Amino acid sequence: MDSIYKSLAEIVGDDHVSNQPEELYIYSYDLGTTEPHRPDYAVAPRTTEEVQEILKLANKEKIPVAPLGGGLSLAGLAVPLRGGIALDLKRMDSIIEVNERARYVVLECGVSQGQLSSYLEKHHPNLRHSEPGAPPQATIAGNIAIHGQGDLAQPYGFNSDMVNGLEVVLPTGEVCRIGSCSVSPSWFTLHPLPDLGLFLGWCGTTGIITKLSLKLYPSKKIKSVEQFVVENEDLVPEIVYKITHTEMADDIVAWSQAIPTFSSGLHHINILMTADSEKELEFKTELFWDDVLAEYIRNGDGGFVALSAAMKAGLTSRPQVSKASDWKKGGGFEYVGAIMPVETYPECYRRGFDISARHDIPYTVLGRIIGRSHAMMFSWTYAFNRADPESIRQAREALHESDELALELGGTIWKPGVYGQKLVMERIEPNTLKLMKKVKELLDPNGIMNPGNWEVS
Ligand SMILES: Cc1cc2nc3c(=O)[nH]c(=O)nc-3n(C[C@H](O)[C@H](O)[C@H](O)COP(=O)(O)OP(=O)(O)OC[C@H]3O[C@@H](n4cnc5c(N)ncnc54)[C@H](O)[C@@H]3O)c2cc1C
Structure with a gap:
């Protein structure tokens, strides 16, 4: 038994550390196309103090640490690219306070999306959080560490904009609080202290978020959805603009996919709404049908899909994992999510369609509106067969081309994998890159935090 293993076992207990190949195997890959990389140890701490001790040890011994929540980013971001410690945070799963x-x-x-949703439904039915479409075991912290977006993106923006405060363990082991919680017992705001935006979007390369405060929003009694369909993709940005002007939707998602073939080439715009009464819902629904989108119906450019109650229930339930994941059989899929101006929807669709066709993958594209048309998360999804290396290679190539496309069209890549990170760093303004390097060297002098990711040279 090596001395590092012994030290880790002293920190977390024998049951929560492993160097056994069958357990390390689980931590060596994610669901996407990233090549597997085996860690040397898998460690599951329970407390902030244990995280501190682990990072102090890792920093002293210069052992890489890859933090892991649900491991569902799909882009290899929690895969231990340089081995070392896979730091599984799922045991840190207490909901401490709801105000x-x-x-x-x-x-x-370690609190998961599903855990928070069910907790709120049971104990605070008037409150909800912005839940991503990810599987329910994805964690809240993992999601904000990559600037995720959920089903309240339309009115409130990125999930990381909803953070009220953080407790972070620095790579050198110190604990640091950010926001009102650093000066008061109350975790009610991130502002107005000087901005220390050092941890959100850094994919665990600057420290471990151990606790966080997240904004909650009113949970209304009724959820509903309308679906508007157009043939001409050029109309989508203007339709979205008109819908967002009403400020009546919680989530707006425009999508198009190759399967089923009868709807291939059509653009569906899902408008999700919530209301406290049938009257409120009727008002909102009528506004879209009779007013905002009526001209497109009159002109023959589009129309609403008649959705049954069962279809609406399916479209408003969480989460909805796309069947696109099995289009190549073998259950593999990965997407490039890019943060794009909404007006690029038509070009994103056309160019994505071409990339899919070239790589013989049925196309799947989707644009989720963030804010009142302020931005859009546009995803190009590529299915692959896990059992077929050629299919994986094709998907990887399509993903790389989509990374390049996102930047070419004036967007940025959301949660890029290593390939996309390099493209961003090649293009980023030099002084910004220098600043990133300074931040990284200051916080993580030995480069132990999730190395391989955001390596600024
Ligand atoms: C079918 C499907 C649908 C999805 N839909 C959405 C969606 O609608 N919106 C969306 O935002 N995402 C979506 N995702 C992407 C992803 O699953 C989510 O963003 C998820 O919330 C990530 O959380 P996680 O716990 O799995 O993070 P992980 O993959 O475990 O971690 C993500 C990154 O954060 C780091 N990290 C994890 N925990 C910490 C911590 N405590 N401190 C510091 N760094 C940490 C990791 O090292 C890694 O770099 C989807 C994924 C799938 C498979």
Whole structure:
């Protein structure tokens, strides 16, 4: 038994550390196309103090640490690219406080999306959080560490914009609090202290988020959805603009996919709404049908899909994992999500269609509106067969081309894998890159945090 293993076992207990190949195997890959990389140890701490001890040890011994929540980013971001410690944070799963009146929750980093949703439904039915479409075991902390977006993106923006405070363990082991929680017992705001935007979007390369406070929002009694369909993709940005002008939608998602073939080439715009009464819902629905989108119906450019109650229930339930994942059989899929101007939807669709066709993958594209048409997360999804290396190679190539396309069209890549990170760093303004390097060297002098990712040279 090596000395590092012994030290880790002293910190977390024998049951929560492993160097056994069958357990390390699980931590060596994710669901996407990233090549597997085996860690040397898998460690599952329970407390902030244990995280501190692990990072102090890793920093002293210069052992890489790859933090892991649900491991569902798909882009290899929690795969231990340089081996070392796979730091599984799922045991840190306490919901510490819900402030009903100030609408926020304080929780530990291992709390999952599904856990928070069911907790709120049971104990605080008037409150909800912005839930991503990811499988429910994805963690809140993992999601904000990559600037995720959920089903309240339309009115409120990125999930990482909803953070009220953080507790972070620095790579050198110190604990640091950010936001009102650094000066008061209350975790109600991130502002107005000087901005220390050092941890959101850094994919665990600057420290471990151990606790966080997240904004909650009113949970209305009724959920509903309308679906508008057009043939001409050029109309989508203007339709989205008109819908966002009403400020009546919670989530707006425009999508198009090759399967089923009868709807291939059509653009569906899902408009998700919530209401506290049938009257409120009727008002919102009528606004879209009779007013905002009526001209497109009159001109023969589009129309609403008649959705049954069962179809609406399916479209408003969470999460909805796309069947696109099995289009190549073998259950593999990965997407490039890019943060794009909404007006690029038509070009994103056309060019994505071409990339899919070239790589013989049925096309799947989707644009989720963030804010009142302020941006759009546009995803190009590529299915592959896990059992077929050629199919994986094709998907990887398509993903790389989509990374390049996102930047070419004036967007940025969301949660890029290593290939996309390099493209971004090649293009980023030199002084910004220098600043990133300074931040990284200051916080993580020995380069132990999730190395291989965001390596600024
Ligand atoms: C079918 C499907 C649908 C999806 N839909 C959405 C969607 O609608 N919106 C969306 O935003 N995402 C979506 N995703 C992407 C992803 O699953 C989510 O963003 C998810 O919330 C990530 O959380 P995780 O716990 O799996 O993070 P992980 O993959 O475990 O981690 C993500 C990154 O954060 C780091 N990290 C994890 N925990 C910490 C921590 N405590 N401190 C510091 N760094 C940490 C990791 O090292 C890694 O770099 C989807 C994924 C799938 C498979």
